[in-house]
Amino acid sequence: MKLDHYTLRTRKPEETVRFYTEYLGLKEGWRPPFNFPGHWLYIGDVPTVHIITITDDEKALRDYVGERKDGPGSGSIDHIAFRCVGLAEYQDRLAGFGLKFRERVVPALEQHQLFIVDPNGVHIELVFNAAESTGIKGDEMPQSKMKAEANAAE
The missing domain is CATH 3.10.180.10 (2,3-Dihydroxybiphenyl 1,2-Dioxygenase, domain 1)
Structure with a gap:
């Protein structure tokens, strides 16, 4: 659910x-x-x-x-994602704190994705509607094969 x-x-x-x-x-x-x-x-x-x-x-x-192993990560978890609004505000907020973040636009999903890492090494994805995107302000990430395939189809 x-x-x-x-x-x-x-x-x-x-x-x-x-x-x-x-x-x-x-x-x-x-x-x-x-x-x-x-x-x-x-x-x-x-x-x-x-x-x-x-x-x-x-x-x-x-x-x-119960008993747990001390240490970072939970084995198979790659990242946790939050659906968000207010992309520009998040970009400015993170930059204002001096945090490094990576981002990309994925047209096939109509998403602008922003990635950061918490103090425990957990990767966090912030997912915005691509309509909010006015450009990359963090470190640009490589685009997936989906973008190349979408451009080739046009």
Whole structure:
């Protein structure tokens, strides 16, 4: 039906909260009173990004979620994508913070894609309608074969 949430385990909770709130515009909100530290970040009224703080004593966390390997990434996950509006504002916001980002327009999908990496090495894709695109302001990414094929068909 829809993505409910994803959870990040991190030893960089402050950097991670800052990344998602300041750079992407999520809002920190209510979180149940778990016996381990963390944060919930919201898109509107949906707690979409759950952050669990990795500490040296994780007994309460292990009791609740089970044993996990400490380290970045989740194996097969390549990236997480958010559908967005306000492309120019995001480009300017990220550039204003001095964040490097990559982007491309994919005409066959009618999308302008913007890619950044969070403090934990998780790749984030921001997807905008291509009608919002007025050009690339970050590092331009190679176009997919779809663009070459679309141009050849014209």
